Amino acid sequence: MTTEEQQVGGHAAFSDIPLPADSAPSVALDGPPVPPVGRIRLYSPDEWEEFIREWATAVEEDYVQIKLLGGAGDRGTDIVGFKSDRQFEGPWDCFQAKHYERPLSFSVAAAEMLKVFVSVIEGAYSLPDTYQFLAPKGLSTRFNMLISNPTTLRESFLALLVEGEPQVKKLNGDTLDAVRKLAAGTDFARFRSVEVLDALSTHSRTRWHAARFATSLPARGDSEAPPDEYTSGEARFLQQLLAVYAERHPDEITTLGSVAGVPKVSRHLQQQRVRFFRAESLKEAYSRGRSGTGPAC
Known part of the structure; x- marks a missing residue:
């Protein structure tokens, strides 16, 4: 290329200079979008508890306060919804977060249920109105069948309260007897599970849903026109x-x-x-x- 060809009006004609071979624009490829069900399976246990805390705000129940208590010493109360200012001394619901690689099994859930009865006996709190398990991969088939039959669930739980069983080895005789008596007189319909799709549907009504799952914001609708008379x-x-x-x-x-x-x-x-x-x-x-x-x- 001559000097004349390199100059256009006294300026270099850069458009005539080819790009180096390794300077070609790169192409970014996006994979398929991850649906909400897939996203929550990637959460950490702490993120899962935060999600449930958000979800609980849209549950059709008039809670005075919702607390996230998950951690050491929580006595099986990850997230709680208080229905009165008496809090644990009044009516309340418990939401138990279980973020595992596999569906939640009955043996794992039974250990949490045992914590509830022991805590009630020790005066830590009153029995919750409902105790709801939420697990991103759901419940095992056996546990799902049990929790869908409250009477059978109670019988299966009582069958675990045998001295020598790993679940009860740390309990003294008096406490174990008290647990048996309390459990035998308890309606196990309070123990429930929340299906993942139902939880997501409820969560969609919260102000966190769009940001958490990258969904579009709903239309706000038309604003009210000013009335002729001042208000x-x-x-x-x-x-x-x-x-x-x-x-x-x-x-x-x-x-x-x-x-x-x-x-x-x-x-x-x-x-x-x-x-x-x-x-x-x-x-x-x-x-x-x-x-x-x-x-x-």
């Missing part, structure tokens, strides 16, 4: 606008009614009212998301 909800906003208008037009604007006499200001007021009601609509949608009645937008 009490916008009173503070209107007072602040009026103060600005009166400062700019002290001889013409003294009340909201007098704003109509200044066309430019009147148009500005209507525009600001539209924006105010749009902002209130967004705030209401966000509040619904926080309360678990719908996703925030």
Whole structure:
């Protein structure tokens, strides 16, 4: 290439210079999207507990407070939903998080159920209204059949309370007898499981779902148009606008009614009212998301 060919109007014609062989643009390939069921199977146990804590906010129950207690010394109470300010002394539900490589077995679940009865006997808390197991790979076939038949589940649990069994070796005789008596008089329908798909469906109503599973945000819907008459909800906003208008037009604007006499200001007021009601609509949608009645937008 000659010097003349390399110059265009005194500047190098870089478009004529070929790219080096190793400078070709790379192509990034994305794999298939990971569905929510697959994502939660990749969670750590702590992430799984956080997911259940979020899920519990959308459960159709009026909880006074939901707590994540999972950890050493939690006495089988990973996440709890209190139904009164009496907390453990009043009605409550327990959500037990079990994030294992395999479906949850009856033997593992029975150990958690034993913790509950021992804790009640020792006065740590009252029996929960429900004790719900949540496992990303579900329950084993045997345990699923047992938990679907409360009477059979109770009989199977009582059968484990035999001296010498690994489950009860650490219990003294008096405690074991008390556990047998309490379990025998307990309705085991309180022990339940939550199917993964049902948990995901409920979680979709929380404000965390879109961010956690990279789903699109639902449409917020049309904002409410400002009514012709001023409302009490916008009173503070209107007072602040009026103060600005009166400062700019002290001889013409003294009340909201007098704003109509200044066309430019009147148009500005209507525009600001539209924006105010749009902002209130967004705030209401966000509040619904926080309360678990719908996703925030």
